[in-house]
Amino acid sequence: xxxxxQSPSSLSxxxxxxxxxxxxxxxxxxxxxxxxxxxxxxxxxSLIYAASSLQSGVPSKFSGSGSxxxxxxxxxxxxxxxxxxxxxxxYNSFPITFGQGTRLEFK
Amino acid sequence: xxxxxxxxxxLVQPGGSLRLSCAASGFTFSDHYMDWxxxxxxxxxxxxxxxxxxxxxxxxxxxxxAKGRFTISRDDSKNSVFLEMSSxxxxxxxxxxCARVVVVAGNYITDVWGQGTTVTVSS
Numbered sequence: 001x002x003x004x005x006q007s008p009s010s011l012s013x014x015x016x017x018x019x020x021x022x023x024x025x026x027x028x029x030x031x032x033x034x035x036x037x038x039x040x041x042x043x044x045x046s047l048i049y050a051a052s053s054l055q056s057g058v059p060s061k062f063s064g065s066g067s068x069x070x071x072x073x074x075x076x077x078x079x080x081x082x083x084x085x086x087x088x089x090x091y092n093s094f095p096i097t098f099g100q101g102t103r104l105e106f107k
Numbered sequence: 108x109x110x111x112x113x114x115x116x117x118l119v120q121p122g123g124s125l126r127l128s129c130a131a132s133g134f135t136f137s138d139h140y141m142d143w144x145x146x147x148x149x150x151x152x153x154x155x156x157x158x159x160x161x162x163x164x165x166x167x168x169x170x171x172x173a174k175g176r177f178t179i180s181r182d183d184s185k186n187s188v189f190l191e192m193s194s195x196x197x198x199x200x201x202x203x204x205c206a207r208v209v210v211v212a213g214n215y216i217t218d219v220w221g222q223g224t225t226v227t228v229s230s
Contacts, residue, residue, distance in 0.1 A: 038152075
C-alpha cells in the first residue's frame with residue numbers, strides 16, 4: 001500500500017498568513033493526488049485534484065503542486081473559515097489511501 | 108441538487124452485522140462509481156471500498172481492513188449503494204460516508220459526499 005505522510009501534523013497561523021502543507025508518498029504516484037478540507041462534524045470537501053487542478057467552486061487562494069512523491073498545498077491569505085483539517089489522498093493505485101491529516105489552528 | 112444521504116448506522120455488538128445504505132438524488136446515479144470512506148472518532152479518513160457502474164460489471168475494490176468482511180453493492184433502480192458489514196470489530200466504530208466518483212480529465216475523484224452515518228461497535 002502507498003503511505004502518505006503529511007507535515008506538519010498541526011500548524012498554528014493567523015488570519016492573513018500564507019501556509020504550506022506537505023504530503024510525501026512512499027512511492028511515485030504521478031500526479032494522482034487530491035487535497036481535502038474537513039471541518040468538525042462535516043464531510044470532507046475536495047479542493048484540488050490531479051495535484052494542482054482547482055476543484056470547481058474552490059477559491060484560487062488554494063493551490064497545489066508536485067508530482068511523483070512530493071506534493072504541497074498552499075493557502076494564501078488565511079481567513080477564519082480556512083481553519084480546518086486538511087488531508088491528501090492518492091488515487092494512483094488501490095487501495096486508495098489518505099495522509100494522516102494536518103490540523104490548521106488559530107495562533 | 109446533487110445529494111447523498113446515508114442511513115442504517117447504529118449500535119451493534121462485536122461479531123454482529125449491519126447494512127448501511129446511501130440514497131442518491133439529483134444526478135444519473137447509474138453512470139457513477141461510488142466509494143465508501145470511514146472516519147473513526149478523532150481519527151483520520153480511511154477509504155473502505157469502491158463499486159463501479161454496470162458498464163464496468165459492478166466490479167469492486169476493498170481496503171484490506173474490509174476485504175472478506177464488508178461487501179459493497181448497488182441497486183441502480185433505487186439509486187442506492189449499500190455497505191454490508193459482518194464480523195464487526197470495535198475498531199470498525201466510525202462515521203461512514205458514501206461519496207460519488209466522477210471522471211475529470213481522466214482522474215477518478217470524489218466530488219460529492221453524504222453527511223455520514225455513525226456505526227458503534229460495542230458490547
